[in-house]
Amino acid sequence: MYQEYEGRDLSGTVLRIVKSSIYDGNGLRTVVFMKGCPLRCKWCSTPEGINAKIETTKDGKLTYGNRMTVEEVMAEVRKDSPFYFHSGGGMTVSGGEMLFQAEFVAALVKQACKEGINTAVETSFYSSWEKIEPILACLNTAFVDLKVMDEARHRAFTGVDNEIILSNIKKAGNLDLPNFKLIIRRPLVPGVNDSEAELVALGQFLEALPAVQHLQLLPYHRYGTDTYRKLGIDYGLDNVETPSEQHMKWCQRITNNYVKTII
Numbered sequence: 001m002y003q004e005y006e007g008r009d010l011s012g013t014v015l016r017i018v019k020s021s022i023y024d025g026n027g028l029r030t031v032v033f034m035k036g037c038p039l040r041c042k043w044c045s046t047p048e049g050i051n052a053k054i055e056t057t058k059d060g061k062l063t064y065g066n067r068m069t070v071e072e073v074m075a076e077v078r079k080d081s082p083f084y085f086h087s088g089g090g091m092t093v094s095g096g097e098m099l100f101q102a103e104f105v106a107a108l109v110k111q112a113c114k115e116g117i118n119t120a121v122e123t124s125f126y127s128s129w130e131k132i133e134p135i136l137a138c139l140n141t142a143f144v145d146l147k148v149m150d151e152a153r154h155r156a157f158t159g160v161d162n163e164i165i166l167s168n169i170k171k172a173g174n175l176d177l178p179n180f181k182l183i184i185r186r187p188l189v190p191g192v193n194d195s196e197a198e199l200v201a202l203g204q205f206l207e208a209l210p211a212v213q214h215l216q217l218l219p220y221h222r223y224g225t226d227t228y229r230k231l232g233i234d235y236g237l238d239n240v241e242t243p244s245e246q247h248m249k250w251c252q253r254i255t256n257n258y259v260k261t262i263i
């Protein structure tokens with residue numbers, strides 16, 4: 001039945017496939033984590049997704065990454081179809097940065113869409129619009145991280161400029177595609193991107209974009225620190241605590257003045 005389709009035999013490097021996730025979109029999701037990311041966020045909780053190559057922990061006990069074709073990934077995704085149907089779930093492609101392997105992801109999303117599977121991506125939008133557009137054309141939901149509005153701080157804490165990210169969010173935020181939802185996420189890192197000025201700038205930027213469904217504020221956590229140790233790389237943030245519920249609500253009140261905000 002699935003013998004022929006465009007991109008079927010393309011191969012990509014997949015970090016892992018997680019079944020039955022409830023955190024990466026509506027319903028039960030199969031999450032395909034791709035390897036490779038051009039950013040270096042100091043709080044990254046999946047350091048094993050950053051390097052585009054397959055890598056092994058220092059003690060040699062764990063290997064991160066696996067070469068798979070689009071069809072091999074689809075075969076895994078299809079296995080959970082009954083759960084998608086009953087829960088309103090589907091497939092989410094995440095990373096690393098899934099746009100690092102944009103051609104592979106475009107073929108995957110397109111095929112899932114053809115088979116009636118709900119599709120979502122989690123991304124930083126740090127890529128050219130030419131790579132993003134073909135993925136959005138058949139996508140149900142894009143969760144886009146907008147980490148810092150202030151340009152210099154964005155560079156200092158993620159290693160890259162935010163100009164292209166803001167430009168891509170603007171373009172996507174003005175799209176009028178049926179069944180497409182754009183949700184912006186802000187990982188709130190105390191002392192980095194949670195000042196009043198930063199949150200007002202974020203709210204004002206999103207307020208002008210009609211396709212943005214809402215903003216989601218996510219509290220910083222020190223997830224992934226054990227993986228840093230196993231890979232022998234330094235964790236980028238010291239002495240930063242998870243924000244309190246009270247602080248999250250304070251941040252929500254500020255951005256809610258401009259854009260619907262959930263935490």
Ligand code: SF4
Nearest residue numbers: 037039040041044096
């Ligand atoms: S964009 Fe995501 S995967 Fe890449 S470094 Fe930042 S947090 Fe990690």
